Amino acid sequence: MAKERLDKALASVGCGSRKEVGFIIKSGRVCVNGQTVKDPSFRVTPSEDKLTLDSKDLRWRIGRYYMLNKPPDLVSACVDNLHETVLSVFPQSQRRGLFPVGRLDKNTEGLLIITDDGGFCHALMSPRRHVSKVYEALVEGKLDLNAPEKFKKGLVLADSTVCLPAELVILGEENGLTRIKVTLHEGKHHQVKRMVAAVGGHVEYLKRISVGSLKLDETLKIGEYRELTDDEVNMLKNEAKANDTKKK
């Protein structure tokens, strides 16, 4: 693999803009193979040299993959004129190139995957791949008695949107609200809220608890994130591939 400038290499793994990483390098926070390097133009071979920033290993692989326990006040976007985005949980120096995999509504909590890998994002969101997403909700109002069957058949919403068959499980009552679990195999706009409305309820609280086989890490407090393990990333990639209706 060809050598490249240290500042360019650091920027490409999301440590900041070229200008930002220039400052970081000059301040002595970066080591190459154990030696502090303060020259941004120092040349490195990404596949061979071991780089650290503040003593933490930097990965050379293209993809960075995180799970965030999304708080209810952040929008699922990279930039927004009015509200803080989900990227605000990351240090400024790591935000470059990252984006959320799909969207959760601003007031929805729970599992949101954040990556810089466009192919991975596409595989998880593609309607062709039907990667399931599971939500828990608290619902006001009386749900139709046959709501689970209606979900199973595939609901047609008030605006004629046709939904794929989904699962609705009634988990119980909580302070006058009904706790439900919904499994979707697609991702239409406000889909859980609209499907619940179609069977007589109103979603008061919504949290995503899994995407495919990836479950929200219960140890993450609201607003915390962690890197996905290689096994978790591979599991999701394999699931998306296995579900691909075009390849069947």
Ligand code: URA
């Ligand atoms: N369905 C919704 O209604 N909102 C979300 O944020 C996700 C799924």
